[in-house]
Amino acid sequence: MGKLLKINNVGYTYHSLDGETLALKDISFHVNDGEFLAIVGPSGCGKSTLLSLIAGLITPDTGDILIDGKDLKSSGKNIGYMLQKDHLLEWRSTQKNLTLGLEIQNKLTDNSYICINEMLSTYGLITFRDSKPSSLSGGMRQRAALIRTLLLEPDILLLDEPFSALDYQTRIEVSDDIWGIIRNEHKTAILITHDISEAMTTKMLQFFRHFSPFSDFFIY
Numbered sequence: 001m002g003k004l005l006k007i008n009n010v011g012y013t014y015h016s017l018d019g020e021t022l023a024l025k026d027i028s029f030h031v032n033d034g035e036f037l038a039i040v041g042p043s044g045c046g047k048s049t050l051l052s053l054i055a056g057l058i059t060p061d062t063g064d065i066l067i068d069g070k071d072l073k074s075s076g077k078n079i080g081y082m083l084q085k086d087h088l089l090e091w092r093s094t095q096k097n098l099t100l101g102l103e104i105q106n107k108l109t110d111n112s113y114i115c116i117n118e119m120l121s122t123y124g125l126i127t128f129r130d131s132k133p134s135s136l137s138g139g140m141r142q143r144a145a146l147i148r149t150l151l152l153e154p155d156i157l158l159l160d161e162p163f164s165a166l167d168y169q170t171r172i173e174v175s176d177d178i179w180g181i182i183r184n185e186h187k188t189a190i191l192i193t194h195d196i197s198e199a200m201t202t203k204m205l206q207f208f209r210h211f212s213p214f215s216d217f218f219i220y
């Protein structure tokens with residue numbers, strides 16, 4: 001497994017009218033191709049900031065982020081971002097929610113529909129293809145949101161506490177599902193959570209990586 005993502009001595013500070021907030025300082029780690037990394041830390045330790053940096057939504061003040069040895073923007077790699085809320089649109093069917101990202105990127109083709117139908121079948125949503133999101137269970141909604149993200153063929157998948165809105169029992173079931181889907185689709189993924197049990201129940205922990213000297217978060 002090669003090193004797909006390298007974070008080298010990254011730091012980031014927010015500037016606002018109230019002053020400066022140091023969110024990340026001197027963070028370094030790497031993620032291998034096909035690896036699943038879980039980052040666990042308390043609220044406010046900088047997890048979301050880290051994902052925003054990897055997604056290219058903000059740029060680091062110090063250090064650099066390399067994908068396949070290249071700068072994030074010139075790497076040509078796709079980053080998928082799955083947020084805490086599924087953000088499924090109630091006025092669109094499940095299928096039409098899945099096509100949304102492709103539509104926005106002008107990539108929706110006849111082939112996309114074949115692919116969508118296959119994924120809906122594989123992941124137990126085919127009978128809900130024309131249903132509105134409100135008729136899906138919490139777990140189904142998360143699966144639909146993940147499929148929507150995967151259809152954009154991300155090279156790296158970022159998951160921001162994807163199970164936090166679910167009750168404990170559903171979370172265990174859904175995390176197993178999501179883990180299965182990511183493995184099945186051979187994705188490299190980074191999950192952030194404040195809840196170590198979320199990382200543990202997903203069975204996503206492959207091995208302990210290191211404790212960040214910066215502050216509060218553990219990287220597994």
Ligand SMILES: Nc1ncnc2c1ncn2[C@@H]1O[C@H](COP(=O)(O)OP(=O)(O)OP(=O)(O)O)[C@@H](O)[C@H]1O
Pocket residue numbers: 014015016021022023041042043044045046047048049050194
């Ligand atoms: N837009 C912003 N402007 C100013 N400070 C911010 C901004 N966003 C985050 N921060 C601060 O940066 C620090 C890191 O925040 P961040 O959201 O990355 O942490 P987090 O670990 O993801 O927390 P949570 O789990 O609560 O989302 C916190 O002190 C937070 O208050």
